[in-house]
Amino acid sequence: MKLMIAALALTAFSTLAQAMPAVGDFAAFDGTTVTSQGQQIAFHTEIALTQFDASQNAYLQQSVTTAPGIQPIQEQKWVNANELLSDATVQQILASCAQQGGVSETVTVPAGTFNTCKITDSSDGSMYNVSQVPFGIVKATSTQTNMSLVSFRTGTTVQ
Numbered sequence: 001m002k003l004m005i006a007a008l009a010l011t012a013f014s015t016l017a018q019a020m021p022a023v024g025d026f027a028a029f030d031g032t033t034v035t036s037q038g039q040q041i042a043f044h045t046e047i048a049l050t051q052f053d054a055s056q057n058a059y060l061q062q063s064v065t066t067a068p069g070i071q072p073i074q075e076q077k078w079v080n081a082n083e084l085l086s087d088a089t090v091q092q093i094l095a096s097c098a099q100q101g102g103v104s105e106t107v108t109v110p111a112g113t114f115n116t117c118k119i120t121d122s123s124d125g126s127m128y129n130v131s132q133v134p135f136g137i138v139k140a141t142s143t144q145t146n147m148s149l150v151s152f153r154t155g156t157t158v159q
Contacts, residue, residue, distance in 0.1 A: 021059055021084040024155030025049045025134035030110070031147025043067040045147070047135060049084075049155060057081045085136035093117050093130050105129065107139055109148040114138045 026048045034040050044066050051060040058078040065073040097104045097117035105118045107129045116129035116138050126142040138149045 020087050020090070020132075020134060020136070020154075021049055021081060022134075022155030023049055023052050023059070024153065026151075026153040026155075027134045027137075027149060028151045029137075029147040030150050031140075031145060033145040041067050043147075044150075049134075052081075053078070059084065085130075087132065090130060090132050090136050093119070094132070102130075107131075109139055109150070111138070111149040111151050 026046070028044065028046045030042070030044050032040050032042050045063060046065075047061065047063045049059040050062050052058070053060070056078065058080050061075075061077055061079045063075045093100060093102070094104075094115065094117050100117070100119065102117040102119040105116050107114055107116050107118075111133070114129070114131040114133070116131040118127055118129050120127050124142065126140065128137055129139040130136050131138045133149060133152050134154060140147050
């Protein structure tokens with residue numbers, strides 16, 4: 001019994017000790033979008049970091065978006081590590097949410113309940129709920145698109 005408790009504690013600690021971004025980071029979102037013809041379409045998007053190239057300081061980011069009646073949209077691209085939200089950046093956003101023009105908000109989505117900073121993009125009115133999850137986004141809302149985090153997995157290879 002003690003061994004099982006120790007193993008659970010070690011697993012929990014090692015998960016918390018991981019940092020974003022990391023190889024293996026994964027997030028899945030469900031959402032809806034409105035086409036230019038006014039048709040509402042449901043979609044599912046999965047994003048993952050699958051490799052890290054230290055010489056370029058870049059992660060290979062793969063994504064797949066599916067929606068009824070269309071072929072899956074797959075994308076693979078190298079993303080500079082500095083363009084991805086880090087743990088430190090998310091912690092700073094959460095700690096100084098109001099100073100950054102955001103609103104602290106508890107949000108419940110299919111992936112769980114999160115303390116977030118809701119930030120509004122002044123250029124287009126889009127809203128993003130940022131929290132300590134891979135890729136940093138729990139929920140996003142714009143005039144045409146809404147999406148929520150449905151599952152996530154923290155990577156195990158910290159770069």
